[in-house]
Structures are given as C-alpha cells and as structure tokens.
Amino acid sequence: MNDMDLPRLTGALRSFSNVTKQDDYNEESADLMLKRSKLQKQISDLGLTWNKIVKFVDDNLEKKEVQIVNEDLKDILRAAKQIVGTDNGQEAIESGAAFLFKTFHLKDCVGHNETKALNQMFGPFPSSSATAACNATCRIASHFSEDRLTALVQMTEEQNGDRVLFGKNIVFSFDMHDLDHFEELPINGEADAQKVISLDY
Amino acid sequence: MPALPLDELQITEKDPKTGKLRTVPALHPDQKADRCFVLYKPPPADSATARVEEYLERAAFIADDLDWLLGLPHKKFWCQVIFDETLQKCLDSYLRYAPRKFDELATPPSAVSEMQQRLHRSVFLTFLRMSTHKESKDHFISPRAFGEILYNNFIFDIPKMLDLCVLFGKGNGPLLQKMIENIFVQQSSYYNDLDETVPTILQVFSNILQQCGLQSEGTSTAPQRLAEKVRMTPSAMPLQELRDVVLYLCDTATTLWAFLDVFPLACQTFQKHDFCSRLASFYEASIPELDSAIKKRRQEDSKLLADLWQRLSHSRKKLVEVFHILINQICLLPILESSCDNIQAFIEDFLQLFSSVLQEKRFLRDYDELFPVADDVSLLQQASSALDETRTAYILQAVESAWEGVDRRRASPVKESP
Numbered sequence: 135m136n137d138m139d140l141p142r143l144t145g146a147l148r149s150f151s152n153v154t155k156q157d158d159y160n161e162e163s164a165d166l167m168l169k170r171s172k173l174q175k176q177i178s179d180l181g182l183t184w185n186k187i188v189k190f191v192d193d194n195l196e197k198k199e200v201q202i203v204n205e206d207l208k209d210i211l212r213a214a215k216q217i218v219g220t221d222n223g224q225e226a227i228e229s230g231a232a233f234l235f236k237t238f239h240l241k242d243c244v245g246h247n248e249t250k251a252l253n254q255m256f257g258p259f260p261s262s263s264a265t266a267a268c269n270a271t272c273r274i275a276s277h278f279s280e281d282r283l284t285a286l287v288q289m290t291e292e293q294n295g296d297r298v299l300f301g302k303n304i305v306f307s308f309d310m311h312d313l314d315h316f317e318e319l320p321i322n323g324e325a326d327a328q329k330v331i332s333l334d335y
Numbered sequence: 336m337p338a339l340p341l342d343e344l345q346i347t348e349k350d351p352k353t354g355k356l357r358t359v360p361a362l363h364p365d366q367k368a369d370r371c372f373v374l375y376k377p378p379p380a381d382s383a384t385a386r387v388e389e390y391l392e393r394a395a396f397i398a399d400d401l402d403w404l405l406g407l408p409h410k411k412f413w414c415q416v417i418f419d420e421t422l423q424k425c426l427d428s429y430l431r432y433a434p435r436k437f438d439e440l441a442t443p444p445s446a447v448s449e450m451q452q453r454l455h456r457s458v459f460l461t462f463l464r465m466s467t468h469k470e471s472k473d474h475f476i477s478p479r480a481f482g483e484i485l486y487n488n489f490i491f492d493i494p495k496m497l498d499l500c501v502l503f504g505k506g507n508g509p510l511l512q513k514m515i516e517n518i519f520v521q522q523s524s525y526y527n528d529l530d531e532t533v534p535t536i537l538q539v540f541s542n543i544l545q546q547c548g549l550q551s552e553g554t555s556t557a558p559q560r561l562a563e564k565v566r567m568t569p570s571a572m573p574l575q576e577l578r579d580v581v582l583y584l585c586d587t588a589t590t591l592w593a594f595l596d597v598f599p600l601a602c603q604t605f606q607k608h609d610f611c612s613r614l615a616s617f618y619e620a621s622i623p624e625l626d627s628a629i630k631k632r633r634q635e636d637s638k639l640l641a642d643l644w645q646r647l648s649h650s651r652k653k654l655v656e657v658f659h660i661l662i663n664q665i666c667l668l669p670i671l672e673s674s675c676d677n678i679q680a681f682i683e684d685f686l687q688l689f690s691s692v693l694q695e696k697r698f699l700r701d702y703d704e705l706f707p708v709a710d711d712v713s714l715l716q717q718a719s720s721a722l723d724e725t726r727t728a729y730i731l732q733a734v735e736s737a738w739e740g741v742d743r744r745r746a747s748p749v750k751e752s753p
Contacts, residue, residue, distance in 0.1 A: 145431065154494055166373060308452055
C-alpha cells in the first residue's frame with residue numbers, strides 16, 4: 135500500500151465536510167523543480183554574484199596573476215554551464231558559477247556535503263564538472279588567505295547570525311501515540327470463542 | 336507610548352513601482368517573501384536510494400524554510416502565514432501525510448529518522464507560533480483580529496486540529512491543550528465547524544459498517560446493480576480489505592480519542608448529535624464482527640492477523656475511552672464540581688445516557704471492564720440523596736446481565752478519578 139493512501143479519519147473530514155479549504159494538490163507535482171530555481175534566485179539575491187568574484191580577483195591580484203586566474207574562472211563558468219544547462223541563459227550560468235565558488239572556496243575535494251548541496255541546488259549533475267569546478271576554485275583560493283576568502287563570501291551572506299528562532303527554548307517531545315497494549319482489555323466475547331484465539335502473540 | 340497591535344499597525348515604505356513613500360498596513364501581501372514552500376511527502380516505504388534522496392531533499396527544503404520562517408520578525412512571520420498559500424499547503428500536507436507511530440512502517444534509515452524529527456519539531460513550533468496572538472509585550476495581534484485571521488484564512492481548521500492532536504498530543508499535551516483552547520476561545524466559529532464536522536464523523540462510522548456489509552446504504556429507491564447487492568461481511572472479505580477496514584477503524588478511534596483527550600471542551604458539541612449512543616451502537620455492530628473475522632482466519636498470514644488483532648483491541652480501548660471522556664465531561668465532572676442545587680440535570684443526563692446504551696451488551700461489557708459502571712453510580716449516590724434508586728438499580732442489573740454467560744476476566748480498571 136502506498137503510504138499516502140493510508141485511510142485516515144481526517145482525510146474523510148477534509149473530503150466530505152465543509153470546514154476546510156479545498157486545495158488542489160495536483161498542480162504541485164513539479165514543485166521541487168520550481169523550488170530549485172527559486173533557491174538559485176535566492177542565492178543570487180544574497181549578493182555573491184559572479185561579477186563580485188571577478189572584481190575581487192581584479193582588485194586584489196597583480197595583472198600577471200589575474201591572467202592565470204581568469205583561466206580558472208573560465209573553468210568554473212564552463213562547469214556551471216554543464217551543470218545548469220544552456221536553456222536558462224547566461225544569468226543562470228553565472229549564478230550557478232558563483233554558487234560553485236561559494237561551495238568549494240575552502241574545500242580540497244568534492245565531499246559528501248558538497249555533493250548534497252549541489253544536488254539540492256541543481257538536481258542531478260555530472261560529477262566531472264563538479265570536480266573541475268572544485269579544482270579551479272582551489273587554484274584561485276591559493277592566491278588568497280582564508281580570511282580574505284571568508285570575508286568575501288560572508289559579507290554577502292544573509293545576516294542570519296542575530297536572528298532568534300521562535301520556540302528555540304521550548305522543550306519539545308518526540309513521543310507519539312502508539313498502539314496500546316491489549317492485555318488491559320481482554321476479550322469479553324463468547325466463552326467458546328476465547329478458546330480459539332491465542333493471546334500469545 | 337504603548338505598542339499597537341499588528342492588525343492596526345501601519346508602515347511607511349517606498350512604493351517599488353513609483354518610488355514615492357506610501358503608508359500601508361503592516362499586514363499586507365507585498366510584505367510576503369517569495370519563498371515557495373514545497374509539499375511534504377512521507378518517507379518511502381523502502382530504502383531505495385533514489386526515493387530516500389528525494390525524501391531528504393524535499394524534507395530539507397521544508398525544514399530550512401520553516402527555520403527561516405521561525406526566525407522572521409513577528410510582522411513578517413504573519414504576512415507569510417496569511418498571504419503565502421504554498422506555506423499553508425506545505426503545513427497541511429505534513430499533517431495529512433506525516434507517519435503516525437501506530438502506522439508501524441518499516442524502520443527508516445537513520446538519516447531519514449533524523450530529518451523527520453527535525454521536521455516534526457519545526458512543524459510543531461510553526462503551529463505553536465500561529466496559535467499565539469501575544470508573542471511579547473510589543474508584538475501581538477488583537478484577540479478579535481487574531482480569531483478572524485485564523486478562521487478566514489483556514490490557518491487552523493477542524494481536521495488540522497485533529498491531526499495536531501494525534502501527531503503531537505502524547506509528548507506535548509499541555510502545550511497543545513493551551514494552543515487549541517486559545518484558538519477556540521478567540522474564534523468561537525470553530526465550535527460551529529465542529530458541530531458541522533460531527534455528522535461526517537458519524538458518517539465515517541456508517542462507512543465502516545457499510546464496508547463490512549453491516550449496514551445498507553440508505554433507503555434509496557433507485558435500481559441497484561446486482562453487484563451492489565452482494566454485501567461482503569468481514570469474515571468473507573479478502574484479507575487486504577479486512578486490513579484496510581481495521582486500519583481505518585484504528586486511525587479513526589485513535590484520532591478521535593487524541594482530540595478529545597487534548598480538548599475535552601468539545602464533548603458538549605459531540606453530544607449534541609447523540610454521539611454517545613451512536614458510538615455504542617457502532618461499537619456493538621462492528622467490533623464483534625471484526626473480532627470474529629480475525630479469529631476465524633487461522634489459515635492466513637498469521638503475522639498480519641496478529642497485527643490486525645492488536646489494532647482492533649487498541650481501537651476497542653480507544654472507543655471505550657472516548658465514551659468515558661464524553662460521560663466524564665458531560666455528566667461526572669459537573670456533578671463533582673457543582674453545588675447540590677444544580678446537579679440533578681447532570682444526574683438525569685447520566686441516567687439517560689446509560690439507559691440509551693443498555694442494549695449494546697458487548698459495548699457495555701467492555702466499558703464496564705475499564706470503567707466500572709458501579710463506581711460511577713456510587714458517585715451519584717454520594718452526590719445526591721434524591722437519586723432514583725430504581726433507575727440506577729435497573730442500569731446496574733443491565734450491566735450484570737450483559738456479563739451473563741461470558742467468562743468474565745476483569746482487567747484492572749483504569750485508575751482515574753473523574
């Protein structure tokens with residue numbers, strides 16, 4: 135049986151009573167795709183744009199170094215193109231490239247967490263492209279101190295630090311209603327019927 | 336200067352279209368963030384990697400979004416709650432599809448369990464915040480506006496409250512009780528909705544009886560197809576169908592009980608529909624048949640049958656406890672709490688209620704097993720010297736006669752003072 139088909143009292147109340155908003159859930163079948171694209175927009179709205187990364191490189195490196203780093207930046211853009219696809223335009227590719235830079239700026243390799251983050255952002259992606267982006271980011275990062283890279287990424291991040299989550303001090307219990315032990319209520323049926331069934335489950 | 340309630344608060348901001356300053360209500364659709372909450376889907380029944388990954392991705396989106404929501408300032412939170420339909424659908428989908436512990440699904444991988452726990456807490460905290468009209472001295476909504484916001488936007492409805500009770504009532508009962516009571520206090524229209532919902536609950540009882548071939552489908556004079564005339568009794572129906580019926584009964588009994596346990600003030604509304612006697616009739620018609628159907632199937636899947644029998648026993652207990660909560664709330668508590676002058680009406684209610692179920696012998700035995708009727712009658716005798724002894728004797732005699740010919744195996748009565 136499909137989990138979603140488990141018969142529920144509240145399912146019947148939603149279907150047959152007049153006290154709920156009758157929502158149509160069918161249209162939401164592609165909501166994951168929509169969410170991924172929203173997330174990409176959110177990331178770009180946060181401010182770490184590709185242009186800011188390019189400018190950061192230009193402003194902080196010698197001209198000779200910039201030429202070398204530009205090749206690495208192109209590698210990241212190429213990887214982003216393969217991961218994002220060309221259908222979504224240059225803006226989406228640059229937004230994806232900024233995300234790749236942000237994900238790999240302090241990493242040596244594509245680990246489990248990075249794979250998960252990329253998967254969440256883009257859906258399935260070619261691992262070779264992720265590796266190429268990671269290597270290129272590593273090469274770029276080698277020109278800067280960790281503090282400066284962190285400052286670049288953090289100055290553009292959402293200011294979450296001072297936000298207080300509602301209910302963070304509430305003591306929450308994960309305990310849920312379970313089946314009661316039936317020994318408390320023996321069968322009060324016919325005497326002969328009781329002989330048929332074993333209570334020894 | 337005292338802070339204004341959020342529903343009266345105005346803010347001045349730059350109009351994004353014209354660039355001019357404008358004053359708008361703090362609760363305004365333009366203040367909603369474009370977040371796009373996704374729907375919740377339960378963990379997969381198996382551990383197939385792709386399905387697990389999809390579950391984790393979807394659940395992580397929801398958990399992150401709810402953390403974001405819970406971190407929003409008061410006014411932003413409420414703008415999102417009121418104007419973001421995707422949030423409402425997301426929360427509703429969680430209540431609908433979150434696994435109940437009594438579903439007894441296979442043990443999921445640890446990553447799934449951890450994610451499910453994270454989600455479970457965040458969903459509860461979101462509903463807690465949505466049921467709180469005064470968050471702090473400076474952040475509050477006027478009670479009247481709060482009641483209207485909840486009701487007009489379907490932020491809470493009766494099925495949602497039932498789901499909340501069955502999902503969170505065990506471990507978070509006192510807090511949930513405050514939440515639900517506050518919702519009903521601030522918006523009495525929910526009592527009307529409850530009143531409209533009870534007939535549908537009774538219809539669910541009828542549907543279960545129909546599925547078991549124990550009740551005809553009304554008195555329609557329209558011609559019936561031949562196939563419709565063949566009624567499947569629990570003993571004859573395929574095992575999977577029997578399983579569905581028992582699962583439905585189990586969920587119905589547990590959800591009803593969980594709701595009344597958290598919010599016993601609903602009892603009066605239930606009883607307006609003669610719920611006690613209809614519950615007893617339903618019990619009498621369905622339980623012996625299902626009991627017997629499970630016992631007779633000794634040749635079939637024994638593990639499944641054992642599971643069904645446990646669920647049926649659990650359902651019996653919950654239905655009996657529902658009846659007890661109703662009796663307790665409608666008659667016994669008022670008798671204990673009232674002065675001597677006005678307890679007669681409650682005593683009369685008690686006597687009438689029990690008189691109406693005396694023919695339901697199987698129900699009466701099971702009720703008496705857990706909540707001895709003699710104890711309640713003794714309470715009445717202590718409360719009123721003018722008690723009609725003939726009627727109480729009649730009730731007690733009927734209870735005794737319900738036990739005749741039955742091997743009486745009295746369990747320890749539930750220790751609970753009314």
